[in-house]
Amino acid sequence: MNIAMLGSGFIARFYATTLHAQRRKDRILSVYSRNTSHAKKFAADFGLNKYGSEMEKIIQDPEVDAVIVALPNHLHEEAVLACVAAQKAVLCTKPLGRNASEAKRMLEAVEKAGIFAGYLEDLCYTSKFLKSLASIKAGNLGKILWTKSREAHPGPHSDWFWDKEQSGGGAIIDLGCHCVEISRNFIGKSIRPVEVMCWAATQVHPIDAEDHAIGLVKYENGAIGQFEVSWTFRGGMDLRDEVMGTEGTVWLNSFLRTGFEMFTTGKGENYIAEKAESDSGWLFPVGDESHELGYPQMFSDMFDAMEQGIEPQETFYDGYVVNAILDAAFLSAKSKKWEKVIL
Amino acid sequence: MNIAMLGSGFIARFYATTLHAQRRKDRILSVYSRNTSHAKKFAADFGLNKYGSEMEKIIQDPEVDAVIVALPNHLHEEAVLACVAAQKAVLCTKPLGRNASEAKRMLEAVEKAGIFAGYLEDLCYTSKFLKSLASIKAGNLGKILWTKSREAHPGPHSDWFWDKEQSGGGAIIDLGCHCVEISRNFIGKSIRPVEVMCWAATQVHPIDAEDHAIGLVKYENGAIGQFEVSWTFRGGMDLRDEVMGTEGTVWLNSFLRTGFEMFTTGKGENYIAEKAESDSGWLFPVGDESHELGYPQMFSDMFDAMEQGIEPQETFYDGYVVNAILDAAFLSAKSKKWEKVIL
Amino acid sequence: MNIAMLGSGFIARFYATTLHAQRRKDRILSVYSRNTSHAKKFAADFGLNKYGSEMEKIIQDPEVDAVIVALPNHLHEEAVLACVAAQKAVLCTKPLGRNASEAKRMLEAVEKAGIFAGYLEDLCYTSKFLKSLASIKAGNLGKILWTKSREAHPGPHSDWFWDKEQSGGGAIIDLGCHCVEISRNFIGKSIRPVEVMCWAATQVHPIDAEDHAIGLVKYENGAIGQFEVSWTFRGGMDLRDEVMGTEGTVWLNSFLRTGFEMFTTGKGENYIAEKAESDSGWLFPVGDESHELGYPQMFSDMFDAMEQGIEPQETFYDGYVVNAILDAAFLSAKSKKWEKVIL
Amino acid sequence: MNIAMLGSGFIARFYATTLHAQRRKDRILSVYSRNTSHAKKFAADFGLNKYGSEMEKIIQDPEVDAVIVALPNHLHEEAVLACVAAQKAVLCTKPLGRNASEAKRMLEAVEKAGIFAGYLEDLCYTSKFLKSLASIKAGNLGKILWTKSREAHPGPHSDWFWDKEQSGGGAIIDLGCHCVEISRNFIGKSIRPVEVMCWAATQVHPIDAEDHAIGLVKYENGAIGQFEVSWTFRGGMDLRDEVMGTEGTVWLNSFLRTGFEMFTTGKGENYIAEKAESDSGWLFPVGDESHELGYPQMFSDMFDAMEQGIEPQETFYDGYVVNAILDAAFLSAKSKKWEKVIL
Numbered sequence A, B, C, D: 001m002n003i004a005m006l007g008s009g010f011i012a013r014f015y016a017t018t019l020h021a022q023r024r025k026d027r028i029l030s031v032y033s034r035n036t037s038h039a040k041k042f043a044a045d046f047g048l049n050k051y052g053s054e055m056e057k058i059i060q061d062p063e064v065d066a067v068i069v070a071l072p073n074h075l076h077e078e079a080v081l082a083c084v085a086a087q088k089a090v091l092c093t094k095p096l097g098r099n100a101s102e103a104k105r106m107l108e109a110v111e112k113a114g115i116f117a118g119y120l121e122d123l124c125y126t127s128k129f130l131k132s133l134a135s136i137k138a139g140n141l142g143k144i145l146w147t148k149s150r151e152a153h154p155g156p157h158s159d160w161f162w163d164k165e166q167s168g169g170g171a172i173i174d175l176g177c178h179c180v181e182i183s184r185n186f187i188g189k190s191i192r193p194v195e196v197m198c199w200a201a202t203q204v205h206p207i208d209a210e211d212h213a214i215g216l217v218k219y220e221n222g223a224i225g226q227f228e229v230s231w232t233f234r235g236g237m238d239l240r241d242e243v244m245g246t247e248g249t250v251w252l253n254s255f256l257r258t259g260f261e262m263f264t265t266g267k268g269e270n271y272i273a274e275k276a277e278s279d280s281g282w283l284f285p286v287g288d289e290s291h292e293l294g295y296p297q298m299f300s301d302m303f304d305a306m307e308q309g310i311e312p313q314e315t316f317y318d319g320y321v322v323n324a325i326l327d328a329a330f331l332s333a334k335s336k337k338w339e340k341v342i343l
């Protein structure tokens, strides 16, 4: 595949590093950034011939097979609609929209256009997740009763995350989108989420958006999908999932306790991992950050699906459901009551 | 790369599964097995056009860029020499030889022929290993004093492993080759191993070869590389490494405690992992066995090195040093004294 | 101390085993059970001279220094009032009452009588808990933002637990009382709990009471104390606490992952631990169940406080606050809204 | 019991703290220290009426029931012989002697005198150890094939440890005595240790004695008891045991990974644990150091045995066997061969 990358920030670089590693055959062809010098730098770093600050031009390039949207949340819709206009396959990073109506417009646009569209929900592609999901589907846990997905770290790296207008919200939209979709997979995508109860607060950071939230999503079969999200956690990036079923239990730790432990007095140069808070004492690096977070597995599914003309595991419809659940969570955090999920 | 696979057993299938996954660009082209029906089956399973029971023919095929030797230990030399004769790049599974003289002949043959040769020591390519090695090289642990590498499981799957003539030995040659090379990397490949003390015994299985051994490899700078290998371990496959340096410590667990825990009453179908001993109660699957064991990372390094005309991280010379150390270990197990490593 | 034990069931035996171990100086003198033969058996097992089926008689015995109430929940009030009548120091197992009004009557009775009264909340006495609490009080975690306390197992051993009339409720009252008090300690006993949001359901067992619940308790300073309780968990007894503060994190595992791991094919006789679900495969016993659960530390505090004429760490007032919080939780589970804690 | 304590250093304080906690009935009555002001201070700290700098006087006091020897290694024999002369029960800290001949003299003296003598090998009394030993004796692991006991930390606190004349050796005698006795218990005290192979070196500290050693102890039934001891470990105190049997496995972690994890930026006052190397970042405290190390359980066994007129679990004979094994280890470290254990 020849890929056009929209955006040259944190996640664009992560995606590019993943794609150009491990002798994969799909290559990034071009990059868009509103700032030409950023685009040029990105192109140089990843060996791309083409770069530019005009999004449409990058997208419409006939050599491009697929476009990856790696822009801040408020630009996802615009970028997706540009892909629709150009009839290009589009892969959009999470969250799909800032809210369900935005997501719904994107979903309807790609469906109407008949283009391939994938939702880049990497945490539903980690190897631990895929293997435990298969195990659960094979019946090893019986009926799923409760799941918990937790993502917590000390806070994001770019200003726009903290601005509700651009982001759509704080930790709920940024981290909750992962947790909600993880739980939804474990409980079963065919089971309808019905209502949400959520607590949210701004406990630490001097911002408008919430920096900490807990939510319960109730499904029509009585199962509960709990999410715990925070930008106030100290100690690194905490990514854990738990599943309780009538016949068993699954506990996943994807980042802080993965069988890699290290103590150092602090000599030497040391990059530990995303959001790691210290570089001496006991440290818990991850072996391969990109793999542990599901990026390579996610792109394999996306491009395999494109080639085979089938849907990927995570679609725009999934992204839309996630947004609808999060809309109810935001409402509940204000109303202090359970709020219906409107789909 | 177009690859010819020699062998259609356990490791050949593991290699093939790895290579044909995750949208990698290198493909297996053909397979050799002494038994044509096995070759045919393998070819069908992995979508290969070519297969056969004549090793030379498979190797000499002009379309073949590289040959993978995935045959029992006593056939490594013959296969490597056939690649030399055909002037084909060769990647040989571990251990390189059954002993150092066999390994040395292979090393000299590929060097003389000037062909690319890689030693498929996957456990020196796991992401945890690579990251901790980088950290150690960056000085985070100070001077390395002692390392321990442990591989233990309930015993191998094929008969030939138990026959010293075909295998070259028991758990020492089968598992010790990994452990020795892991420790040697941590201590530093430029540091010469000088002597070995080893205890070995046949404690459980009705075989000639040892099923349990502990060895200490002393390096010229005083560092000790300990190996613990066993075919008598109960509980799965135990793959752990430890490193002690003047400034720090590394603990790696590559298989049994990797942040994936599961309890099941035993309902449903369940493949847990290589050597897992039970499918109910508390289980510790690995997310992606192949990745956790370093296979994809290893092949990336091999083919990248081939393309760039440089040496891979693990070479035939490394395989030869490992054999020399293990020769000393076997001697020591008998003489009950420290034995010199002859290089 | 000479102790009278009321009840001869599960917890009475656990308490007695604890008290008569490790060369402690306090002894059980007598036991009450409504069934004389049970009382006799208990007395024989623990070497007591006195036993009987008349509660008042046992309590009023002039030799008795302190009475332990180890009866089902609906009998706590009656037993406490009998101690008040006899002017005997009383230690009551958890939960103090089936609800706050019952607890309040007990609290007022002991206060009016001026007798020593202790609340046997063992999980606020585990060594891990005490040490982390001290660390938190010393400021190591900064301001506490969120705590989570989880207790989950496959369900209780006696029928009366399932009968709301006798128990006061299901998993919320049985397990939630522990979790609420653990969180309250971490957040600070002087901080007032203001409102509760709770989800509860009967997911698995054929009972009226809830067998699974999640609750959020909001404190006046904005901190949240989360409880997760379940009688539907598979895999043993899951006892975990987490604390997030502005300067740090605490994670405690009190039962299933305590540094004791064992694999067995199932040979031999094997008692693992309370609620353990299997006796082969990977097992996670606790070294000393009683110590890991805080019993010896709790009784030391109780009798030390009695001797010194001071309050123990856990008082009837604490038990009353817990009941008030749980009352709000039950209400919320029905109203589906946040409910005020009435103190 | 009324106890006389000989010594007022690190372990004397640890023992005293243990004995005077948790409402135990045995009390320290008096303390001997060669320095009167130290004795006085110790007496004040633990509420003792008697103290002094004359060892015999303290021992011969008719009120004394039992004497605890908590002096440096080279004074154990003298102190034990003084107890023999006074016909007082004696409990001696580890190691019993600096070598087997010293230990043998002590053993013969107490046997001849017919006094009660206990060997204070606390690590054979931890709750994890006792429970796993019971499980092993009940057959859950089948025949024991191999055990490993590891004790490693950054080095001791007092000068005399580093002086071979006073200590009898370095890490081997100081830490190896624990490891050897742990393994010997798991393998079976009735199985005779036959020979030892040991590597030892002074890798880091500017001392005569070894600061790092690995040893293999072979038993007459073919089982191997491995010890790993070091004064060069970074990261805290590493106390781990492993047992492999034909039917199962045991893994114990007694200090660094016990289900208590904490992250702190370093605010506040913080005592973590013996040998902890840092007080910020990820820390792994133990809940109750004394209990985790087996002290209370050990004294309970000792005094129970004294009262019942039976032998404690750990006797002077055990201490003597340990010394004999360590003598062989020292010899082997020099001769570089397996050395016979002479009993």
Ligand SMILES: NC(=O)c1ccc[n+]([C@@H]2O[C@H](COP(=O)([O-])OP(=O)(O)OC[C@H]3O[C@@H](n4cnc5c(N)ncnc54)[C@H](O)[C@@H]3O)[C@@H](O)[C@H]2O)c1
Pocket (backbone or CB within 6 Å): A007, A008, A009, A010, A011, A012, A033, A034, A038, A070, A071, A072, A073, A075, A093, A094, A095, A120, A121, A122, A158, A159, A160, A174
């Ligand atoms: N899948 C994941 O795990 C994951 C992780 C991080 C971020 N993300 C998502 O990726 C997207 C980008 O996040 P990021 O972390 O890379 O952010 P970032 O701030 O690091 O990068 C954002 C990029 O967008 C560009 N940009 C910002 N405002 C713009 C504007 N008004 N017009 C044009 N370009 C603009 C910036 O120059 C930059 O190249 C977000 O939607 C975020 O949610 C996903």
Ligand SMILES: NC(=O)c1ccc[n+]([C@@H]2O[C@H](COP(=O)([O-])OP(=O)(O)OC[C@H]3O[C@@H](n4cnc5c(N)ncnc54)[C@H](O)[C@@H]3O)[C@@H](O)[C@H]2O)c1
Pocket (backbone or CB within 6 Å): B007, B008, B009, B010, B011, B012, B033, B034, B038, B070, B071, B072, B073, B075, B093, B094, B095, B120, B121, B122, B158, B160, B174
């Ligand atoms: N890197 C690793 O971690 C790893 C893991 C397993 C095996 N290995 C190595 O791979 C090699 C093969 O092991 P395996 O586990 O696949 O064994 P296997 O028994 O599963 O397969 C061996 C293959 O060789 C063929 N074979 C056996 N004897 C032969 C003969 N005399 N002539 C021709 N072909 C013959 C068999 O038919 C089979 O295809 C060994 O050298 C082993 O050490 C490496």
Ligand SMILES: NC(=O)c1ccc[n+]([C@@H]2O[C@H](COP(=O)([O-])OP(=O)(O)OC[C@H]3O[C@@H](n4cnc5c(N)ncnc54)[C@H](O)[C@@H]3O)[C@@H](O)[C@H]2O)c1
Pocket (backbone or CB within 6 Å): C007, C008, C009, C010, C011, C012, C033, C034, C038, C070, C071, C072, C073, C075, C093, C094, C095, C120, C121, C122, C158, C159, C160, C174
């Ligand atoms: N602290 C803890 O962790 C903990 C653990 C378990 C139980 N508990 C508490 O201990 C109490 C007892 O629980 P248990 O597990 O021992 O229950 P149990 O059923 O094992 O024992 C209850 C005892 O009360 C007696 N009893 C029952 N009904 C009676 C009646 N109507 N009149 C007189 N006696 C009666 C029974 O004969 C038995 O001796 C409960 O309040 C429970 O919440 C506390």
Ligand SMILES: NC(=O)c1ccc[n+]([C@@H]2O[C@H](COP(=O)([O-])OP(=O)(O)OC[C@H]3O[C@@H](n4cnc5c(N)ncnc54)[C@H](O)[C@@H]3O)[C@@H](O)[C@H]2O)c1
Pocket (backbone or CB within 6 Å): D007, D008, D009, D010, D011, D012, D033, D034, D038, D070, D071, D072, D073, D075, D093, D094, D095, D120, D121, D122, D158, D174
């Ligand atoms: N069981 C365990 O786990 C454990 C732990 C630590 C120490 N120990 C043992 O306890 C003993 C003491 O060790 P420690 O750590 O308490 O040492 P320490 O140095 O802290 O204390 C030693 C005590 O002996 C006294 N002392 C030293 N030299 C003396 C002399 N020549 N004459 C009279 N008194 C003298 C000191 O004043 C001090 O009171 C040693 O045998 C050691 O192996 C056991």
